Amino acid sequence: METPSFMSKQYNMHLDFSLALGASFTKWMQALKEKKILGNTCPKCKRVFVPAKPFCEICFEELKDWVETDGTGVVESFTVTYQKFRNCPEPPYVVGIIRIGNAGTCMTHWIGGLDYKHPDEIPEKIKIGMKVEPVWKEERVGDPLDILYFKPVA
Amino acid sequence: MEKKAAIIGVGMTKFTSCRRETRSRAELAFAAVKDALTSAKLELKDIDASVYTSVDGFEATVRPARTLEALGQVLNIPLIDVNTGGSAGGSGIKEAVHLIEAGIYDIVLVYGSPTFNSVVDNQQVLNTASPPIFEKPFGIGAVHMGAFYLTRYMRDYDLPEESWADVAAKNHRAAARNPYAHLRKGPTSAEILASPMIASPIRLLECCPTSSGAVAMIFASEKRAKELCDTPVWVRAMSSITDTFLSGFKSYQGFDKLKILAQKVMKAAGIKNPLKEIDVAELFNPFAGFELLEYEAVGFCKEGEARRLLDDGVTDVGGKLPVNMSGGVVCTNSGISASVIRHAEVALQLMGKAEGRQVKSPSVGLAHSWGGNDGQFHTLAVLTL
């Protein structure tokens, strides 16, 4: 029998994780059930955080004041994925960096409601600064995925 | 700075694909460290401390330093594990430099491990870099994060897609001259533009491969450096900067944190005009297009003018400031060792030992590393003869 010049051995680990969200993320997630996208405001610099945060990273102040946005936002940047990655959506899909209302920060979410028949042309259909609005799921559980995607405002 | 630190030895293995790798992690480490010690005319027993640069997750363990026990255990010396994602190499080097500048040690070894060797589907781990609840579910990995920066830059400055391919081609041509590089076929801009789109605007041949290989560097105090080395490379200034973890909290208008870091480091190094005063640079570009944003952030040109620098050949072979003559990260990405390599390559250039990729007698070099979730960390070093 021939002796191989090198070998490799395969192993795996399946790990599950659970994360306490804390008060501000919990409140933000719960509001999604009511089709509301909340933000919280820094008492010092007045920046609005969407998604909400426990404290302002610049001023190091607790964020106690809440605002309800109208849910619309603008696209600050995006990418269209053409390659299939394991445990990721079927391509093509669009992920946007979306600024909700006058928030000082952005959230990542899908941009949908586009014509996908010519995948090569998708990037040209999206403009920086384009206005988008959320399309909600029928059944919501309090999770960013309660929003199916953001679609261009007609 | 009262005390100075110098690079006196560089050791590197040749790089290949992770899938074709037959060397074990221990064999790679042994080869790189042996090579570094030989080039510094030292033996293992001469090392006062070791810095192991690593990143968690890719080996299903957060103690990857286990692959190089000898550096601590045999010598009864500290083994310092530094992890700031992809920039861990730069961060580890910074720690070594600080330890020497503080006068604590005379000889410090920095080891850059290969990162992607054991995980079967590397993207699965890269996708864990993003925040798990708020961002990961949307299917964002490293390439998508890079794409957010490049999409915005293209739109803000009307950059044609060809420019990304041109900067990729410049790196691929350079890698073909570097005997250590992984991808050495040197595709043209047209071939790069014909490669599949992965995440717009990034095409396959503008993305780094997953490479295997290792690098080690020896740092020394001023006294020991002068005793041991004819061409010590001095660390004139070095620092790092930190950004938010969340991808959504970044502005995507250039590398703003790198810009702040560069202003600090250039000031500390006494450099007023980087383009004029720097002779060679290695900028971290796992996606080829990053290089253009980095020209602007480190002050080689004004915002929106990177394309002109590239088109005029300023950063190519024979230009005023050749950048990524190693072929860059886009042609060889062995994970953490890639951020050590940026410094190793600049050191080899200044020592005049860069073989097929040598720039004509440089005396000031710049080395950059980028890492963590979506450019959460940058390091920058000015190295001089």
Ligand SMILES: [Zn+2]
């Ligand atoms: Zn504030």
